[in-house]
Amino acid sequence: MLAPPARSREDGVPVGVIETQSRLPQSRGSKIDLGRDLFHDRRISASLTLSCASCHDLETNGATSRRFDRGISGRRLQFNTPTVFNSVHNYRLGWEGRTRTLKDFAIGTLGSEHVMRDRDRSAERFAADPRMFARFEEVYGAGPNRTTIADALASFMSTLVTPAPFDRWLRGDRAALTPQQVRGYERFKRAGCASCHQGVNLGANLFQRRGIFHPIGGKGPDDLRVPSLRNVAVTAPYFHDGRVASLPGAIRVMARSQLDLTLADEDVRDIAAFLRALTGTYRGRPLRQASVRE
Incomplete structure (x- = not known):
């Protein structure tokens, strides 16, 4: 099973360590394998074009x-797409935090008129596929339906965790971070970034108002879920509307708008270096920035 994250306090800041996945029982492994295949299957969308x-x-x-992905109709989605990695440790899911669990998030996304617009057609398609029907029967004792599809997807997504150098450092491996990254972590805490970005995911566990001290601009709700900072160095563009393209730029905007701080260039460089220590690995490979595909 997926080991729970270790929790501790680092100089008064609640932090958590992401653990690697231990050996799974065969029944759970079969469900995860099914979820993995569903995750990449375009039959899950009404148009058969999106997975x-x-x-x-x-x-x-x-x-x-x-900045914005496109849904089933080809129209831009409302928000910039967050990474799915480590989402199992989020308090709420999505920028507006409308769902608490990965299963509910999957149900909502599949049924969304703007994203997949499924309306249970995918269950019919998978039921008509003898191989897929047999796999659902094996795992759930029943054929595919909205609930079992979402449950399999959630089981797979719960395994998408990315341990990073910062986790090794928290466990006591002081060589895991460079001196600059350690300075950046100290500055990150002193500046007040950790007041919102803490916990296992360094964020994603509370809501906050945008532009507390200075307006950020752009459209969107005033209150949004604080995003996780794990893998932030490779998940540009930033913010709910993808308005900032660079990590240093995002650091400066957040410092001014949320903390009323104008950071020195050296502080920005050090904090950015620390944030790069949050870039994890998946299947033994470091995560990397996706190429732009329009």
Whole structure:
């Protein structure tokens, strides 16, 4: 099973360590394998043109490099796509935090008029596929339906965790971070970034108002879920509307708008270096920025 994240406090800041996946029982492994195949299957969308992987590229960063991905109708989605990696540790899912569990998130996404617009057609397609029907029967004792499809997807997504150098450092491996990254972590805490970006995912566990001290601009709700900073160095562009293209730029905007700080160039470089220590690995390979595909 997926080991729970270790929790501790680092100089008063609650932090968590992401653990690697231990050996799975065969029944859970079969469910995860089914979910993995569903994640990449375009039959899951009404148009047969989109899969979960269309917006969540597991070969790169668990998202894309577009400001806005496009849904079933070809129209831009409302928000920039967050990475799917480590989402199992999020308090709420999506920028507006409308769902609490990966299963509910999958149900909502599949049924969304703007994303997959499934309306249970995918269950009919998989039921008509003898091989897929047999796999659902093996795992669930029943054929495919909206609930079992979402459950299999959630089981797979729960395995998408990316341990990073920062996790090794928290466990006591002081060589895991460079001196600059350690300085960046200290500055990250002193500046107040950790007041919102803490916990296992360094974020994604509370809501916050945008532009507390200075307006950020752009359209969108005033209150949004604080995003996780894990893999942030490879998941540009940034913010709910993808308005900032660079990591240093995002650091400066957040410092001014949320903390009323104008950071020195050296501080920005050090914090950016620390954030790069949050870039993890998946299947033994470091995550990387996705290429821009329009």
